Amino acid sequence: MKLDLWTLALQAINFLVLAWLLHRLLYTPILAVLARRREQVDEARERAAAAEARAEASRASLEEERAAIPHEREQATERLHEELTREREERRAAAAEEAQALVSAARLELAQERERALADLRGEVTRLAGQVAERLLRAVRSPLIAEGCLEQLVSHLAQLPAPELETLRAQAAQAEGGLEVRVAPALAPDAQERWRERLRERFPEARVSFVEDDALIAGAELRLPVARLRFDLQGLLAEALEELSRDQPA
Structure with a gap:
């Protein structure tokens, strides 16, 4: 029961730390990138609007010149007007096409940069979460957790089918150094003797x-020549980080 309470507490701490890291390191940089790309799209639109305004100014100038031209040159003016109108439409179409190309390119670059940023942030968040979680686990670990893991190990052995248990016994009998049990943190001599009897x-x-074995953080590992039985917080942490990395949204 003590092990279950520790596990629940550690999982709650891990969740709160991860939530804070995601808010601090993931969403703020992405919003900045989106704002920067939105400014580029707005600039492209402004350039298109300026091109259209210049075309409209050309048309207005043409109308003023037409009013001042004598009647006998009106037909020539009409032809010129048509030519300028066509040119204006071509420039407007070209400006619109350029603006659309700029917008499309900006959107594509934004999407690609977003994916790269998210991938980098996912890796960084997972790494930082692992470091923070490991520090927290090391800060709260105790021999009670190691004994709880030993209890799980013994229970697992008790549930093994007889042929598998006999195979493990044969390996233990052949092991030069006997049956090695790695624990973290270290157990007191009386606790070691109690579990040795178990x-x-x-x-x-x-x-x-x-x-x-400090690498376990807190837990126990039974080592045999060709088999290992391990119940420890390091393994649980590694599984949690792998699940976190796999479940990150694209």
């Missing part, structure tokens, strides 16, 4: 030794 119920012929 393990001898499953491995009566094996010599059981305990070795502190």
Whole structure:
């Protein structure tokens, strides 16, 4: 029961830390990138509007010149007007096409940059979350957690089919150094002796030794020549980080 409470507490801390990191490191940079790309799109639209305004100014100038031209040159003026109108339409179409191309390019670049930024941030958030979670786990670990993991290990051995257990016993009997149990943090001598007796119920012929292994953070690992049984917080943390990385939205 103590192990379950620790696990729930650690998972709650891990969730709060991850939520804070996502808010701090993921959404703020992405919003800045989106704002920058939105400004580029607005500039493209402004250039298109300026081109259209210049075309309209040309048309207005043409109308003023037409009013001042004598009647006998009106037909020539009409032809000129048609030519300028056509030119204006061509320039307007070209400006609109350029603006659309700029907008499309900006959107594509924005999408690509967003994907790159999200991928980088996902990796960074996962890495930072792992570091923070490991520090928190190391800060709250205790021999009670190691003993809880040993209890899980012994229960697992008790549930093994007889042929599998016999295979493990044979490996333990052949092991030169006996049955090695790695734990973190270290257990007191009386606790080691208590668990040594528990393990001898499953491995009566094996010599059981305990070795502190800080890489486990908190937990226990039974080592045999060709098999390992491990129950520890490091393994749970690695699985949680892998799940977090896999479940990040694209």
